[in-house]
Structures are given as C-alpha cells and as structure tokens.
Amino acid sequence: MSDDLVRLSKEMAHRGLCSRREADRYIEQGLVLVDNKVVDVLGSKVRPSQHIALKNQAQRQQDNLVTVVLNKPMGYVSNLPEEGYEPASVLITPENYAGPKDQAAKVKQLGLAPAGRLDIDSQGLLVLTQDGRVARQIIGEKSKIEKEYLVWVRGEINDASLALLRHGLRLDGKALRPARVKRIDGQHMSITLTEGRKRQIRRMCELADLKVIRLLRVRIGGIRLGKLPPGKWRHLQPDELN
Secondary structure (H helix, E strand, O other): OHHHOEEHHHHHHHOOOOOHHHHHHHHHOOOEEEOOEEOOOOOOEEOOOOOEEEOHHHHHHHHOOOEEEEEEOOOEEOOOOEOOEEEHHHHOOHHHEOOOHHHHOOOOOOOOEEOOOOOOOOEEEEEEEOOHHHHHHHHOOOOOOOEEEEEEEEOOOOHHHHHHHHOOOEEOOEEOOOOEEEEEEOOEEEEEEOOOOOOHHHHHHHHOOOEEEEEEEEEEOOEEOOOOOOOOEEEOOHHHHO
16 A cells, blocks of 8 residues: 555664665665665655665765764763854864874764764763764664763752652653662762753752752763763774664
8 A cells, every 4th residue: 555655765764774864875876775676766665564775885885984982071062063162073083082093083073963962061971973873773762772970969869859850750741761860979879861851860850959060971871981081082882882
C-alpha cells in the first residue's frame, strides 16, 4: 500500500545507517542501494521491509568522519554563537589537542557539531562529531544514554530534596524520567540523567529549593571526562560508545 512508503533518507536514519543529511548526500552521489539497486533521486520512498545498504565508497567516507571529546570551559556556548560568546568548536585546534600533535592536524572544525547541549555557564564533557550515527546514539529521540554531572549547590541537600530530585518532578508540564542522585556532601552531589531538557538540572534544583553554583558533566555513557584539562580535546576511542 502506498501509505506504507517512507522517505528513503528518513528510513536510513531510523535504521542508524547515517543521519538524514548524510543520507541525502549519499543518495545524490549514487551510493545507496535499495534491494541491490542504486537509488539516486532525492525524495525517493521505500517500504520499511526493503533492504537498504551503502556502497563501499560511502562506508569509507563514514570511516573518515571525526568525533572528538572536549572539556568545555564556562563562557563558551555549545552550539550557535551568541553575542559576545564563542562556540565551543573554536577550541578544536592543534594547540589544544591533548595528545600527539600529528593526530591533531587531521581534524578540521568544519562539520563538527555538538551531540547535545551544555549551557554557557556549565563546564565539562562535550562531544562534537561529523558522524550522524554518533549524534543519534547520544541525543536521538529514543536515546536513553546516561549523562552524569557533578553539581555544587547553595542550600541543604537533605532526604526530602534527594527524593524529589530522584523522582517526582515535572518540567514544562511533562514528567521527568527518574534520575539517579547521590549526595557527596552537604552542598555537593552527583546526578545522572537519561534525558536532556533545556537547563534541566538547574531547573530541577530550583524546584528542590537548591541553587546550582557549579555544574560539571563528567560522563556520557561510556565516554568519561577523566583528567582531560579544561579547554583541551581528544579523539573519541572506538570502544567508548559500546
């Protein structure tokens, strides 16, 4: 039936083959096979039951896509620049590379987009990638990958505020997914989320009568900030997203 048809690029993204933007590029280049036949017309539609594959040339292009891990300092925006502030991507330079300089030279800022936001007044782990598959795994609609933060607050972290933060809060009229919250001391805790609403932790803490004074993201799934210095970056390792 015709209503079973979906846009090819959308189906490719749904299957995790690439992002929709990358799919359109591969289609235009004649690098997409549907039931072993080349489809090179943008807007083409397929049935979900059909076999979709990328030619070897497209797979080689994917192998060359770059993903980096940055320790974002405060004062940089994670995405589009704002007046008076620069995007975090300007820090991806050979001088800021935390590793052998010959490997840093391979990276260009072009096409590096943040996989998730990190507020201008927050710091820590930020992933920037040219690979839509990586971005989808981290921030895709169905992603439940954990993001762990260290949070310093003004106010008392007590049993009542911990219970509220863990389960029972709503933002913008929608219930939040349960959070894992561990008190480290009276003004310091660890919060682990599986979603990323705008300024979520700060707003959660406000509802628990706590004011965030410092926020540091230390982990996204298997990717850890570790000892990476502020303003420095490194390459994502192949096993970190598994």
